[in-house]
Amino acid sequence: MSYQHCPCLESTKKDLEGIKNQFETLIANIMLPCRWYEKKDTEIEKDREHKQSIAEMENFYKTELDKVRSDLEAERKKHDSFKQRMASELSPEIESRGDLSEDITNPCRETQLRKMYDQLQLVEWPKIKEAFNSSGYDPSNAERLVKDTFEVAWGDMERKKKDMKQLFSLDSTTQQSTKKVSEYMQAAVRNLQMALFYSQKADVVKDQLSSLRITDLQVKGIRNHIFAECYWLGSLMALHNPPLKPNWQCCDANRSVNFPPLIIPSEVEKFQWNFNN
Known part of the structure; x- marks a missing residue:
């Protein structure tokens, strides 16, 4: 009797195929949550990178803003100093002479x-x-x-x-x-x-x-x-x-x-x- 046409062998082969399919289905069902978590991990990583990028931008603009404030304060001090110098250097007739400018509170x-x-x-x-x-x-x-x-x-x-x-x-x-x-x-x-x-x-x-x-x-x-x-x-x-x-x-x-x-x-x-x- 040939083994190739043995009914017992054919039945066993089919059983193995069924077991294989069940195993693959089981593996797929097991891997499905893993893929979901994998996807979530990727999204979380992207979100973390995005937040890090925003934090870096915030630090950059905060540094730039502090620099602008510092420059503005320096310019304000220079302007105040200039006004004080001009107030002491300008001729006093500026405040009273009509063809220049006048202090309207001066009678x-x-x-x-x-x-x-x-x-x-x-x-x-x-x-x-x-x-x-x-x-x-x-x-x-x-x-x-x-x-x-x-x-x-x-x-x-x-x-x-x-x-x-x-x-x-x-x-x-x-x-x-x-x-x-x-x-x-x-x-x-x-x-x-x-x-x-x-x-x-x-x-x-x-x-x-x-x-x-x-x-x-x-x-x-x-x-x-x-x-x-x-x-x-x-x-x-x-x-x-x-x-x-x-x-x-x-x-x-x-x-x-x-x-x-x-x-x-x-x-x-x-x-x-x-x-x-």
Whole structure:
């Protein structure tokens, strides 16, 4: 009998095939969770790598942000230092001169002084002139008094500034002044200007009025008013930085109002506030 056609052998072979299939199915069922975990492990690894990448980016940008903050703080300090230097080096006329820029809280700034001068010309002067006419006095006397009073105020303030320069040893013939002393000198002049601004006009001109001799009480009162207004304003303009002065040379003889335009004398701009020369 041939073994190839043995029924027992064929049956055994089929049984082995069945066992093999069952084994492979069992192995597949066992490996299925393993593959799932394997996949999860891969995803977890990718997630870990992603988080690590994000952490590295966060560290990078944090470092860059700290650097930017440091640079910004350095620039801010440089800017503050620059502003302090500029504040000490810029001419003090910056804060009060109208064609540059002004401190609007300063009541003696250039534009305000010009407004007060215009007010004196347009409002006060017509009243004064009419009072002189009504009293029978020549209005030209009042016009001369206006000019003389502004000139007296200018001269008095020039002498005060000269005395202050000598007090601070700022005369160019004595010694070279330090920058700090010059700044305090200018501050003293500005303080004098502010003291005059807040003073009573009658008190400011008390000594000067005693030298003017007029017996007519009505005219004396008008004269005192003219003198007080013009001397007070003329003093403020003379103490301004740079000083302001009526330009009497351009006055037209035919003008009915003797209030010429205000100017900044060229010799004043060149010398008056150049304390360091």
